[in-house]
Amino acid sequence: xxxxxxxxxxxxxxxxxxxxxxxxxxxxxxxxxxxxxxxxxxxxxxxxxxxxxxxxxxxxxxxxxxxxxxxxxxxxxxxxxxxxxxxxxxxxxxxxxxxxxxxxxxxxxxxxxxxxxxxxxxxxxxxxxxxxxxxxxxxxxxxxxxxxxxxxxxxxxxxxxxxxxxxxxxxxxxxxxxxxxxxxxxxxxxxxxxxxxxxxxxxxxxxxx
Amino acid sequence: xxxxxxxxxxxxxxxxxxxxxxxxxxxxxxxxxxxxxxxxxxxxxxxxxxxxxxxxxxxxxxxxxxxxxxxxxxxxxxxxxxxxxxxxxxxxxxxxxxxxxxxxxxxxxxxxxxxxxxxxxxxxxxxxxxxxxxxxxxxxxxxxxxxxxxxxxxxxxxxxxxxxxxxxxxxxxxxxxxxxxxxxxxxxxxxxxxxxxxxxxxxxxxxxxxxxxxxxxxxxxxxxxxxxxxxxxxxxxxxxxxxxxxxxxxxxxxxxxxxxxxxxxxxxxxxxxxxxxxxxxxxxxxxxxxx
Numbered sequence: 001x002x003x004x005x006x007x008x009x010x011x012x013x014x015x016x017x018x019x020x021x022x023x024x025x026x027x028x029x030x031x032x033x034x035x036x037x038x039x040x041x042x043x044x045x046x047x048x049x050x051x052x053x054x055x056x057x058x059x060x061x062x063x064x065x066x067x068x069x070x071x072x073x074x075x076x077x078x079x080x081x082x083x084x085x086x087x088x089x090x091x092x093x094x095x096x097x098x099x100x101x102x103x104x105x106x107x108x109x110x111x112x113x114x115x116x117x118x119x120x121x122x123x124x125x126x127x128x129x130x131x132x133x134x135x136x137x138x139x140x141x142x143x144x145x146x147x148x149x150x151x152x153x154x155x156x157x158x159x160x161x162x163x164x165x166x167x168x169x170x171x172x173x174x175x176x177x178x179x180x181x182x183x184x185x186x187x188x189x190x191x192x193x194x195x196x197x198x199x200x201x202x203x204x205x206x207x208x209x
Numbered sequence: 210x211x212x213x214x215x216x217x218x219x220x221x222x223x224x225x226x227x228x229x230x231x232x233x234x235x236x237x238x239x240x241x242x243x244x245x246x247x248x249x250x251x252x253x254x255x256x257x258x259x260x261x262x263x264x265x266x267x268x269x270x271x272x273x274x275x276x277x278x279x280x281x282x283x284x285x286x287x288x289x290x291x292x293x294x295x296x297x298x299x300x301x302x303x304x305x306x307x308x309x310x311x312x313x314x315x316x317x318x319x320x321x322x323x324x325x326x327x328x329x330x331x332x333x334x335x336x337x338x339x340x341x342x343x344x345x346x347x348x349x350x351x352x353x354x355x356x357x358x359x360x361x362x363x364x365x366x367x368x369x370x371x372x373x374x375x376x377x378x379x380x381x382x383x384x385x386x387x388x389x390x391x392x393x394x395x396x397x398x399x400x401x402x403x404x405x406x407x408x409x410x411x412x413x414x415x416x417x418x419x420x421x422x423x424x425x426x427x428x429x430x431x432x433x434x435x436x437x438x439x440x441x442x443x444x445x446x447x448x449x450x451x452x453x454x455x456x457x458x459x460x461x462x463x464x465x466x467x468x469x470x471x472x473x474x475x476x477x478x479x480x481x482x483x484x485x486x487x488x489x490x491x492x493x494x495x496x497x498x499x500x
Binding site: 008009010032033034036037038040117118119120174175177202203204205206207 | 227229230306307308309310311313331332334422435436437438440441444445446447448449451452455
């Protein structure tokens, strides 16, 4: 049984999956996809694997999965025996799903800003930064309440796939010209996340925060 | 900004696109030195570049050259040709560009970062540097007057993974070469054969004084990895640099030697700044405000 990740080093969405595989101690094969400048993810060979033309894609034991959030759910469901990354109890499952959707939805504005600044994507950069800041505000307010309650993570007492899914594009936002100055609770949370055993940074995440 | 009037900057060849960026028959609008330009790829091959006026219409046509995976133009009368980099003509090498990467700083900060070895152990941990081996050994700098280039030679640095092809740490030998204010490269000895160096360039397109696009053509000796693997390695390195580049203040480069304090490891930067000062370049340079 082999896990294969269709991967691009500079993709924050691929990084979500690489982090999860690392935290779970899973070995995997890596297929390098020339996302930029080659746009290999839009070529027919890749569209046969993922008709949406998006990274990452995970192949696991006959399953072919797209969407970073779906892949995190799959990996946690299948390989996390302790069940801490994806808690199943009613008090936590729903909130974890809610923040997971936020990571794949509203937070992706920070990814757009980064694609604009780094890879010259033609999009409305002011709108992207505005949307990203609005999402960061929501997350920072939530984490502030969590701090007041003596908690560290987005949901519950352990890091979950909600934290994991939110981390990359928040941590990488400087690449898109969005600093963390206005988000003190986010900064505290980023520091705690970096201390997790098995954590590794990717290019663009400031080493000294 | 409006187009710079600085004749020194205008008289340089400047990268403004990469081959494959524009489809045949299509055009791409961009900017060099504050001047909006339109690059049109002709139906066959070849490119046409024209200034775009304030009314949006195409104006003066500009010279074009394509080489080293890039498209070059100039706003003036270049006094120096494009540099000769023989490694790009060797048929057994992998020649790869990396598209371009946007960086919000002045072009010279990019050149200086590329010349700097002292940051390897802190920014490129486990690849170009190791946290327990930080010393930049003494090296020499030269102003080669025949070609008017700045060189740094006899550079060595301990690298845990000097390139995609290397397995295990080694003392890597480098030579650095600054060919113009907007272009720099290095020769890096990777293979057993000491005559065969990887050639890695950075050509900088200054959109404005503090916004640039960086092109990274490479001619690499590597029998194992694909062009995509090599580009991925280089892009990963560059995005680590990008974080520190965008945090340097001021973004414009000060040429006053009292403004920033260099150490011995900065000898190449000192030579570069002296050279810029001697050519009296103004574009992208930090001018001290009067008290």
